[in-house]
Amino acid sequence: MRVGYTLGSTGTCLQVDDEPLADVEVVEGSSERVVLRVDGVRRTYDVVLDGDVAHLDSVAGYSALRLAPRFVDPSTLNPPGSLTAPMPGSVVRLPVAEGETVSAGQTLVVLETMKMEHTVASPIDGVLNALPVQVGHQVSSGDVLAVVEAVDGGEVASDATEL
Structure with a gap:
């Protein structure tokens, strides 16, 4: 009930x-x-x-x-490793393609907002698993721009368990 x-x-x-x-x-x-x-x-x-x-x-x-929470925890709405738009803007460059290995600090998405460019960089070494935006897309604050999956000891970290 x-x-x-x-x-x-x-x-x-x-x-x-x-x-x-x-x-x-x-x-x-x-x-x-x-x-x-x-x-x-x-x-x-x-x-x-x-x-x-x-x-x-x-x-x-x-x-x-x-008791259910009154408000949904926003961190549960996005997949792990999601990088979100810090502010509204337009995607002007995507220097890395989906599936590529990325390094911590590497620029993944460049946004233009109020005639200034803002870079969104990978916080970790990993693989760019998803890139749900394209050049020219308008994004809102909080929209997922990229999903990076961590690399652990040369292997891509995963929640999957091998049997």
Whole structure:
């Protein structure tokens, strides 16, 4: 079961499995107790937080809910080794091709922003695994420009395990 809520101008909207519940009002709430009015019926829940689990106890019984983060961690949205645009701009040069070996400090992408050039360099020795941009592309701050996979002892580091 997935439980969520949104706060709006008319009050709190509670959803269970992405379906809105009608007429839910938060009467009071603290880290130890939540009182709701659901379809006119007042319900009190004692709450104990244990890491990312909320243990709820009421006259209706016990439930445990795993707390999901409110905001997605941006570092989980991009593949490991991603180099992102530090600011909006236009890609003007790509001096290295996808699949080539690169050295730490080597320029991978050149952006033009506000009539100035900005270089994006590899932070590590590795292989340029992905180059999702082309010369002339407009990019926004945070867009992935290149993905570099580290080289470990002459071998390309990988999450794969050989059997």
